Amino acid sequence: MAITEKDVSFYEARARIAKAMGHPSRLMILDALQQGEQCVCELTRLVGADQSTVSKHLAVLKQVGLVADRRAGAMIYYRPRVTCLGGFWNCIESVLKENIKVQTAALGP
Amino acid sequence: MAITEKDVSFYEARARIAKAMGHPSRLMILDALQQGEQCVCELTRLVGADQSTVSKHLAVLKQVGLVADRRAGAMIYYRPRVTCLGGFWNCIESVLKENIKVQTAALGP
DNA sequence: GCCAATCTTGGCATTATGGCCATATGGCAA
């Protein structure tokens, strides 16, 4: 098998993860969880959406394994399960900052 | 400003990038471009969808800055603009492999 | 100019996603 010849299901699995990251509220949640686990109520305040909406966002993140949860009494605490995101976004944003410069220069005076 | 208190538009910008990555065909394209730039025709063969569909996928990737293009005669060659993806997916997949073990163990005999 | 090859864009139908409301579920305490 050639190096790039991977099964479609391989990319589908990756796409599910990228898709789970593809919403501002979910990225905000992932970022907040870097500070440590938080209950749904806190995350709901943070995001500023309906509690049921946040719950569904959390279900999406949990389903792909980006977060895990733990029940403590009536509350459920979510925590990150992956530490790859910070470095990834740093890398992406440093490159895209360059792109903006390039594009701006390309417009010319 | 607290560490986690970032503007919504900050997360929207990230979400656009993650969304662009959130499709198997686009991930397949990004992976293939690691080998070097390729024309739309090659990528179309690779993905196995209509050529116009692949063109739209490429437009999505280009719009968020993940790829860049170059015209050479009638053909247009795309190349990656970011080198963050390989390491990211390695990290993600090594963690999720662990998760699967955990989940499997949790099901029990 | 004209044609063929390559790629992009518009249009349209189908499907998926996001959000709220209303309603369930689970846990704790009286």
Add this chain to the structure above:
DNA sequence: TTGCCATATGGCCATAATGCCAAGATTGGC
């Protein structure tokens, strides 16, 4: 049990994403 709090789920609707076909662009060769 009853009541209450914290979360999850189902239903519904508006919106966005996907994919193909058909129709425009752009380039190179004749």
